[in-house]
Amino acid sequence: MNDRQPALEKRNRLIAKIMLQYDMVSDFAVLPVVSLDEFFDGNWDEWSFANRRAGYDIPPLQECYQILAEIRDRPDVQDVLIAIYESPDADEPLEEEIWPFSDTVYVLAAFTEDEFVQMTKRLVPDDAYLGTWSCRTGIKPPLAPELRPGHHVFVLWWD
Numbered sequence: 001m002n003d004r005q006p007a008l009e010k011r012n013r014l015i016a017k018i019m020l021q022y023d024m025v026s027d028f029a030v031l032p033v034v035s036l037d038e039f040f041d042g043n044w045d046e047w048s049f050a051n052r053r054a055g056y057d058i059p060p061l062q063e064c065y066q067i068l069a070e071i072r073d074r075p076d077v078q079d080v081l082i083a084i085y086e087s088p089d090a091d092e093p094l095e096e097e098i099w100p101f102s103d104t105v106y107v108l109a110a111f112t113e114d115e116f117v118q119m120t121k122r123l124v125p126d127d128a129y130l131g132t133w134s135c136r137t138g139i140k141p142p143l144a145p146e147l148r149p150g151h152h153v154f155v156l157w158w159d
Contacts, residue, residue: 004044006042007042007043007044008096010041010042011042011043011090011099011100012090014034014038014039014100015087015088015089015090015100016090017032017034017038017143018032018034018084018087018100019087021033021141021142021143024142024143025139025141025142027137027139029134029137029139030133030134030137030139030141030142031083031084031085031104031134031141032083032084032141032142032143033081033082033083033084033106033141033143033144034081034082034084034100034143035079035080035081035082036065036068036069036072036080036081036082038082039082039084039100039102040061040062040064040065043061043099044099045061045097045098045099046060046061047101048061048098048099048100048101048102049061049064049101049102050064050102050103050123050125050158051101051103052103052158052159053124053126053158053159057124058123058124058158059122059123059124064123067120067122067123068080068105068123071107071109071119071120072107074109076109076110076111077107077108077109077110078108078109078110078145078147078148078151079107079108079145080105080106080107080108081105081106081108081141081144082102082104082105083102083103083104083105083106083134083141084100084101084102085101085102085103085104086100086101087100087101088100103157103158103159104155104156104157104158105155105156105157106133106144106153106154106155107120107153107154107155107156108145108147108148108151108152108153108154109151109152109154110148110150110151110152113129113130113154116128116129116130116154117129120156123156125156125157125158126157126158126159127155127156127157128154128155128156128157129154129155130152130153130154130155131153131154131155132153132155133153135155
């Protein structure tokens with residue numbers, strides 16, 4: 001077994017969860033979501049998160065995880081979910097170096113939009129706003145939880 005095998009197995013389980021969500025909805029504009037830990041645990045691909053900005057003005061991958069985990073651990077936050085924009089084929093050897101890709105994060109929380117924008121500045125998003133599930137459809141991803149009373153969907157997005 002090579003050194004990357006445990007991470008590759010995590011990646012392949014993540015891809016299976018992503019594909020399951022595509023099977024659960026008929027609208028491909030509804031992006032699958034995964035937990036913060038599922039996306040970052042074992043992730044070696046710096047270009048998998050906000051890839052047009054990776055290596056330039058956003059923090060390194062693990063620092064992004066730490067910032068998002070700090071937000072997730074606040075008492076006024078229900079969850080932080082990573083929306084998957086694109087995923088490699090788990091069975092394609094030529095795609096083994098690629099982790100699923102995200103340019104969008106959903107934060108389910110009970111705070112103001114101004115508070116949200118301030119707390120996410122270190123991530124240098126192109127946009128941070130009070131929004132909804134999938135800006136194109138408004139449809140909740142199949143594995144996303146129901147919002148708790150007083151909580152809203154906040155969106156981080158990188159071009």
